[in-house]
Amino acid sequence: MRKQIAAANWKMNLTYQQGEKLLGDILKADNKLADHQQVIFGVPFPYLMMAGGAVTEENNYDVAAQNCYEKKSGAYTGEVSAEMLQSINVKYCIIGHSERREYFGETNQVLAEKLNRCLENSIIPIFCCGEPLNIREAGTQNHFVAAQLKQSLFHLSAEQVQSVIIAYEPIWAIGTGKTATTAQAQEIHAFLRSVLASQYSEEVADEVSILYGGSVKPNNAKELFGCPDVDGGLVGGASIVAADFITIIQSLK
Ligand code: PEP
Numbered sequence: 001m002r003k004q005i006a007a008a009n010w011k012m013n014l015t016y017q018q019g020e021k022l023l024g025d026i027l028k029a030d031n032k033l034a035d036h037q038q039v040i041f042g043v044p045f046p047y048l049m050m051a052g053g054a055v056t057e058e059n060n061y062d063v064a065a066q067n068c069y070e071k072k073s074g075a076y077t078g079e080v081s082a083e084m085l086q087s088i089n090v091k092y093c094i095i096g097h098s099e100r101r102e103y104f105g106e107t108n109q110v111l112a113e114k115l116n117r118c119l120e121n122s123i124i125p126i127f128c129c130g131e132p133l134n135i136r137e138a139g140t141q142n143h144f145v146a147a148q149l150k151q152s153l154f155h156l157s158a159e160q161v162q163s164v165i166i167a168y169e170p171i172w173a174i175g176t177g178k179t180a181t182t183a184q185a186q187e188i189h190a191f192l193r194s195v196l197a198s199q200y201s202e203e204v205a206d207e208v209s210i211l212y213g214g215s216v217k218p219n220n221a222k223e224l225f226g227c228p229d230v231d232g233g234l235v236g237g238a239s240i241v242a243a244d245f246i247t248i249i250q251s252l253k
Contacts, residue, residue, distance in 0.1 A: 002209045004225070004252045005165065005232035007040040007126060008239030009066065009094060009213075019047050023054045025242035031249050033060040039249055040064045040126070042094050042234075045080055049088055064092035064126060067100060070113035082117035093118050094234075095125045096152065098171045108151035115152060119160050126165045126234065127153065128213070129192075133172035141170075141188060146195050158200045162207045167234040168192060173214025175236055182223050182230075185212045189229035218247035225251050 014022065023041065033039065042064040043051045055061040069079035085093060095118065096111040106114075111127070118125040129148040131141040145168065153161060168188060173180055180188075189210050197205035212224050213234035224230055232252055238244040 001036050002207050002231055003036055003038045003165075005038045005040060005209055005211055006245070006249045006252055007042060007064065007092075007094075007165075007167070007211060007232070007234045008245060009042040009097070009234055009236045010044065010240055011066070011099070011236060012044065013240055014044075016047055016050065019043060020050060020054070022240060022242055023051060026245055026249075027054065027058060027061070029242075029246045029249075031246065033249075033252075035060070037252050038062065038232075040092050041239075042066050042092075042126075048085070048090055052089055062091050064094055065090050065123075066094045066097070068093050068095075068114060068117060068123075070110050070117060072117065082114075082121040082123055085123055086121040090123060092124045092126055092165075094128065094167075096128045096148075098128060098130060098169060098174060102171075108148055111152040112155060115156065115164070119156070119163070124163055124165060126167055126211070128167045128169050128234070130167075130169040130171055130174075130214070136170060136172060142191050145188065145192060149192065149195055150199075154199055158204045161196065161200060162204055165209045165211060166192060167211040167213050169213035169234060175215070177215050179215040179217070179220055179224070180212070182227055185224055185230055186227035189227065193229055216248060218244045218251075221248045221251035225253055 039061045051063040068082045095114045100106045131144040135144045193205045209231040211234045212230045216233040216235045
């Protein structure tokens with residue numbers, strides 16, 4: 001049974017002290033998760049060990065890095081490798097967020113390498129895909145996201161792909177307050193699953209959690225997560241407000 005996941009993406013927000021308090025406030029709510037539910041905090045690199053420590057005693061709460069470098073190691077000043085993340089017990093890593101694609105020029109090919117580095121180090125990638133507004137307006141979003149999966153993911157074995165979490169994030173909905181309708185979200189999530197099914201199999205596609213991201217808020221999370229092919233959310237803005245993220249966790253199926 002695939003997991004239902006609330007993943008927070010703090011991005012480049014909060015000081016260490018603010019992050020520590022936010023985690024404390026969220027964990028104090030004592031939301032007990034079912035076996036098929038998972039909460040992941042995507043925090044800045046310098047906070048990974050603190051956040052990992054904060055969730056150690058919690059069942060199905062974990063932390064994610066927001067990025068890693070595509071090379072194994074070497075003279076890449078300022079970069080962080082998947083092996084480094086593994087060495088401090090990080091289990092998840094966000095890969096290919098649209099902000100990384102846009103501001104740091106990350107291509108589908110580079111992201112394929114990042115996925116490899118994660119999987120070699122037993123780190124579960126949260127692979128982001130999603131179309132910009134002009135593609136949605138042209139009605140070619142399915143073709144666009146299918147190409148993202150094909151170019152970054154399809155070299156993986158069935159076993160590997162089953163461990164990947166996909167986050168569908170329409171760029172026009174990220175941080176804009178505009179959310180995809182439940183019909184739009186369900187339609188493209190079902191499409192993404194069908195793309196996985198035709199490349200791998202129905203069984204494999206059925207195991208992959210596909211999260212929705214793009215202005216998930218306390219007032220729309222339940223409806224979005226209620227869609228049969230929406231397995232939770234990757235949440236930016238609302239994940240750094242304790243009360244909002246608590247409600248979002250409580251909205252998981
Ligand atoms: C994100 O950063 O992945 C995101 C979806 O942000 P927001 O929830 O703020 O739209």
